[in-house]
Amino acid sequence: MFEILQYDFMQNAFVAAVLVSIACGIVGTYVVTKRIVFISGGISHTAFGGIGLGYLLGLSPILVAIPFSLFAAIGIGVISRKTVVSEDTAxxxxxxxxxxxxxIFINLSPGYAPDLFSYLFGNILTVPNSDLVVMLVLDFVIIATVVIFYREFYALCFDEEFATVAGMPTRLLYMLMLCLVALSVVVLIRVVGIILVIALLTIPVAVSRMYVTGFRSLMLLSVVTGTVMTITGLCLSYFFDLASGATIVVVLGIAFGLSSVLKRSRAV
Amino acid sequence: MESKTETGLQNEAVVKMSKVTLSYTNEPVLEDITLSVAPNELLAVIGPNGSGKTTILKALLGLLKPVSGSIEVLGRPPKEGRRDVGYLPQKRRFDPAFPINVFDAVLMGRYRGLLKAYRAEDRQSAEAALERVGMYEQRNSQVGTLSGGQAQRVFLARAIVKEPALLLLDEPTASVDPEMQKSFYELLAELKQRMAILLVTHDVGAISVHVDTVACVNRTLFYHGSPEGIDNLDELYSCPVDIISHGVPHRVFSEHGTDFSKGDKPECCTHGSSEEGRK
Incomplete structure (x- = not known):
């Protein structure tokens, strides 16, 4: 069982799983309670433009995805507050x-882009050390921002109008929250890929929500459940030689289904 | 909690609206509204559904900029004045599953600014506000599990927890049963000692003896004065205020629509059916 830890790539994968779960548990709590799941999906898919641009410029795709997804987050935030187009259209x-x-960026890039598939569906087994550093820094930025703006984000998720009246700069805070989503999307791309990002942002929170009632405890439990499920999925993908991102998401889905059933049978 | 709010505006109007026109798009919702609220005054703004009552509150809170006219709240523009304004919204769009307990929801009313943590005195104020609305026992309950009336009291506690100089209430008795309405108005009478109150309602039954002034609104302001002076105006403006002078003066009117049997029903008298029918 533990021999899998001998491999460097598996060690990296485990570290990545933990780093990802931290970002997801914290930001996912906001995504779920503020109901911005679809917006988060928009940000994650827009980030693919950043990946392509990274290839075209010959830079690290993950680093180029950071400004690109931040730009997407701010873009969605700005457009959604105008009445010209509705938010979901934007x-x-x-x-x-x-x-x-x-x-198109990838088409224009010289040569073949070999791990494009891994950006779409993720591959936690190929996370290089440099990406781990990026993920660690982003986790730190996310935690620091949430610590500083905890009261504001809490009020913003609960009752945005009241938050505005209470004197909070809600528009800016909302943008900042979307930027956090953008950063966590970048952290996630490596592990589950752009298409499956939403699973990690929502499912650990959805599961944890069945067991705790506090906001802070929801964040913490989401980090824990996210870590457990991601590592479970990672191990299963290793032993059964399955795509890691997809396996992690399926594990998350099963965990959600089981918790729902358990919760319901206990309630009856 | 017990200290009296010193605004330094004892004789100055708390709210001053002068020839205000408000609109969300190009069509004005309200035109030419001139109103004022004195300190320790309880003003009831009444009018049918869709008459723009909530819009007035939005303007006073600085959430909606007037197309024309001027608004002063506590002697300042609404966006600055709202620091000392308590607000009880009508529609609470929060998700019932949102993880927040009663105490935390009320504590948010003590928000003081970025990087400013809640202090011990903020927590004491939150507890005192919950005691005042009779929800202290439920302080650890999830807000989503409360009944409509209980949630209403929690949000009232959130509105008064910072001892505002002006309290804005939007349809405060809509989800409160008749028995609660009475104690609710008694609470307002008590609060009135320390703050001005502006409440908005389509439910004429909600007008109690504690109301000092009435403003009738339907697209524009039809009447602004004492509740007794409205009698001859109601037919003219289809403002549903006859109940005040024809009803029993020393109780809170609670039954919906009991006194609307005579004559043409003004459009507003279909109140209750639209909202309650949906439930």
Whole structure:
């Protein structure tokens, strides 16, 4: 069982699983309670444009994805507050244009982009050390931001109008929250890929929500459940030689299904 | 909690609206509204559904900029004045599954600014506000598990927890049963000693003896004065205020629509059916 830890790539994968779960548990709590799951999906798919641009420029795709997804987050935040187009339409536009740009950038890049598939569906087994450093820094930024703005984000998720009246700069805070989503998306891309990002942002929180009632405890439990499920999925993918990102998401899905059933049978 | 709010505006109007026109799009929702609220005054703004009552509150809170006219709240523009304004919204759009307990929801009303943590005195104020609305026992309950009336009291506690100089209430008795309404108005009478109150309602039954002034609104302001002076205006403006002078003066009117049997029903008298029918 523990011999899998001998491999460097597995050690990296375990570290990545923990780093990802920290970002997901914290930011996912906001995504779920503020109900911005679809927005988060938009940001993650737009980030694909950043990946493509990274290839085209010959830079680290993950580093280029950071400004790109931040730009997407701010773009969605700005557009959604205008009445010209509705928020979901704006998301739909950014979502598809971002992905299309990614494909075109990759088409324009010289040579073959070998691990494109891993950015779409993730591959936790190929996370290099440099990406771990990026993930660690992003986790730190996310935690610091949440510690500083905890009261504001809490009020913003619960009752945005009241938060505004209470004197909070809600527009800016909302943008900042979307930027946190963007950063966690970048952390996640390596592990589950752009398409499966939403699973890690929502499922650990959805499961944890069945067991705790406090906001802080929801964040903490989401980090724990996220870590356990990601590592479970990682091990299963190793032993059964399955795609890691997809296996992790399926494990998350099963965990959610089981918790729901358990919860219901106990309630009856 | 017990200290009296010193605003330094004892004789100055707490709210001053002068020839205000408000709109969300190009169509004005309200035109030419001139109103004022004195300190320790309880003003009831009444009008049918869709008459723009909530819009007035949004303007006073600085959430909606007037197209024309001027608004002063506590002698300042609404966006600055709202620091000392308590607000009880009508629609609470929060998710019932949102993980927050009663105490934390009320504590949010003590928010003082970025990087400013809640202090011990903020927590004491939150507890005192919960005691005042009779929800202290439920302080650890999840907000989503409360009944409509209980949630209403919690949000009232959140509105008064910072001892505002002005309290804005939007349909405060909509989800409160008749028995609670009475104690609710008694609470308002008590709060009135320390703050001005502006409440908005389509439910004429909600107008109690504690109301000092009434403003009738339907697209524009039809009447602004004492509750007794409205009698001859109601037919003219289809403002549903006859109940005040025809009803029993020393109780809170609680039954919906009991006194609307005579004559044409103004459009607002279909109140209750639209909201309660949906449940």
């Amino acid at each position: 998301i739909g536009i950014l979502w598809t244009v971002g992905m299309a740009l990614g494909i």
